[in-house]
Amino acid sequence: MSKADTQYLTIVENILKNGYYADNRTGIPTYKLPHQVMQFDLAEEFPILTTKFVAFKTAVKELLWIWQLQSNNVHDLQAMNCHVWDEWMRPDGTIGKAYGYQIRKYKQTDTLLHTLKTDPQNRRMIVSLWNIEDLPDMALEPCAYQTLWDVNDGRLNCLLIQRSGDMGLGVPFNMTQYAVLVHLIAQVTGLTPGLFTHVINNAHIYENHVEALQTQLARKALAPDAPTLEINKNIKDFYAFTPEDIQLIHYKHLGKLPMEVAV
Numbered sequence: 691m692s693k694a695d696t697q698y699l700t701i702v703e704n705i706l707k708n709g710y711y712a713d714n715r716t717g718i719p720t721y722k723l724p725h726q727v728m729q730f731d732l733a734e735e736f737p738i739l740t741t742k743f744v745a746f747k748t749a750v751k752e753l754l755w756i757w758q759l760q761s762n763n764v765h766d767l768q769a770m771n772c773h774v775w776d777e778w779m780r781p782d783g784t785i786g787k788a789y790g791y792q793i794r795k796y797k798q799t800d801t802l803l804h805t806l807k808t809d810p811q812n813r814r815m816i817v818s819l820w821n822i823e824d825l826p827d828m829a830l831e832p833c834a835y836q837t838l839w840d841v842n843d844g845r846l847n848c849l850l851i852q853r854s855g856d857m858g859l860g861v862p863f864n865m866t867q868y869a870v871l872v873h874l875i876a877q878v879t880g881l882t883p884g885l886f887t888h889v890i891n892n893a894h895i896y897e898n899h900v901e902a903l904q905t906q907l908a909r910k911a912l913a914p915d916a917p918t919l920e921i922n923k924n925i926k927d928f929y930a931f932t933p934e935d936i937q938l939i940h941y942k943h944l945g946k947l948p949m950e951v952a953v
């Protein structure tokens with residue numbers, strides 16, 4: 691079993707056992723717990739679940755859409771054969787001033803890369819998608835909305851803050867895609883991947899995901915070891931990475947667990 695499975699399933703188990711049952715805007719109630727934390731040393735193991743199949747390539751494409759393409763246009767994501775944002779697409783084809791829009795608006799990827807290269811002991815390396823002024827014009831207010839970056843002895847550390855975490859669908863994507871991001875940014879800044887800490891303010895399980903997550907919990911004993919991440923080492927420019935440059939080697943898992951997304 692991967693360390694990702696252990697930490698993720700501990701949270702899932704705790705929510706199912708002790709979570710507070712409450713309504714929310716989607717109409718599908720959730721069980722929820724506050725302030726759940728996972729922490730991975732990326733030098734030791736790449737965090738991805740093995741107790742179910744995580745659509746790794748899809749998660750990587752969504753990440754590149756936000757951080758590299760810096761797009762809010764759902765058609766750009768669909769062009770990569772990724773459809774996880776289809777339900778939130780507005781008639782103009784975008785998700786409004788959300789996600790990639792906020793990265794581009796303030797050149798946040800460029801600034802982070804530049805600071806990591808020129809002033810790695812800077813204590814102000816923050817990328818934030820939470821822009822109060824623009825919130826009313828977003829199709830969805832960003833969930834994984836902030837990262838804080840830090841360097842110790844050549845190791846790149848990242849703290850991800852997520853205000854709202856869908857444990858069944860969003861979180862398995864988020865934990866893995868942000869781990870990929872740390873690897874990508876480390877490679878192009880001459881650093882090595884260090885600690886990745888993922889804080890979730892409202893960690894919830896939708897009522898209609900309970901059965902699938904119970905199935906996943908029951909699979910624990912059979913879980914395979916974690917795969918390894920392999921990135922094309924020749925790439926030194928963050929904007930040159932393609933999904934093909936980012937490969938999972940020997941990803942063994944216990945199969946898909948379909949869940950419906952609450953819109």
Ligand SMILES: Nc1nc(=O)c2c([nH]1)NC[C@@H]1CN(c3ccc(C(=O)N[C@@H](CCC(=O)O)C(=O)O)cc3)CN21
Binds near residue numbers: 778860
């Ligand atoms: N309720 C909700 N949960 C989320 O996780 C979420 C939202 N809304 N809204 C915006 C994005 C969209 N996200 C999504 C949407 C769908 C999948 C999903 O269906 N995942 C499937 C595989 C999809 C594929 O293979 O392409 C899965 O089994 O993980 C994942 C994340 C994450 N976000």
Ligand SMILES: O=c1ccn([C@H]2C[C@H](O)[C@@H](COP(=O)(O)O)O2)c(=O)[nH]1
Binds near residue numbers: 714715
């Ligand atoms: O990257 C993401 C994006 C979204 N989510 C989930 C978290 C919630 O279940 C919904 C958003 O609903 P709000 O009412 O705006 O909190 O989407 C996620 O887990 N990860």
